[in-house]
Each structure stands twice: as structure tokens, then as C-alpha cells.
Amino acid sequence: MEINITLLGQIVAVWIVIATVLTFVLAKRKTQTPIIATIIGFVLSFIPPVSMIYLIVLVLKNDVAKKAVADSGKMTRSLQS
Numbered sequence: 004m005e006i007n008i009t010l011l012g013q014i015v016a017v018w019i020v021i022a023t024v025l026t027f028v029l030a031k032r033k034t035q036t037p038i039i040a041t042i043i044g045f046v047l048s049f050i051p052p053v054s055m056i057y058l059i060v061l062v063l064k065n066d067v068a069k070k071a072v073a074d075s076g077k078m079t080r081s082l083q084s
Contacts, residue, residue, distance in 0.1 A: 015049075015051075018048065018051055018054075019045070019048045019049065022044060022045075022047075022048035022051075022054045022055075022058065023041065023044055023045045023048055025044075025058055026040065026041050026043075026044025026045070026048075026057070026058065026061065027041040027044070029058065029061040029062060030044065030061060032066050032067070033061050033064045033065070033066055033067060034061075034064075034067060035067055040061070043057070044057055044058070044061075
């Protein structure tokens with residue numbers, strides 16, 4: 004089976020764009036420094052298996068915003084008591 008290098012290059016280029024956008028969306032919700040996480044995701048997207056592992060780690064990570072909301076809810080409850 005022959006693999007056309009042009010097609011392979013196009014597939015990799017599309018993967019880089021998709022992985023970087025997904026990394027940004029996830030990093031915005033899951034980290035305190037989304038730009039740095041997105042840059043790391045962009046660099047890792049050149050190696051698709053490593054990029055997929057990075058995306059899985061981001062998906063499994065707890066949301067930063069939920070922690071802040073939960074913590075502020077605890078503080079308001081303790082202030083009301």
C-alpha cells in the first residue's frame with residue numbers, strides 16, 4: 004500500500020489545528036494558565052499519540068472554575084453562620 008506524502012501532510016496539518024483548538028477550549032476551563040497549556044498542546048500536536056494523551060489528561064483534570072465556585076460557596080456559608 005502506498006501512502007501519498009501530500010495526503011499525510013494534510014492530515015497532520017488538520018490534526019494540528021484540531022488538537023490546538025481542543026487544547027485551548029479545555030485549557031480555558033481546566034487550568035489557570037490557558038495560554039501556556041495551549042502552547043504546550045500545540046507543540047505536542049506534532050506528535051499525535053502524545054497530543055492525544057495530553058488531551059486525555061486535560062479532559063480528566065478537574066475544572067478550575069468549579070473549585071473556585073465551590074470554595075466561595077463554603078466561605079459564604081461560613082460567613083452566614
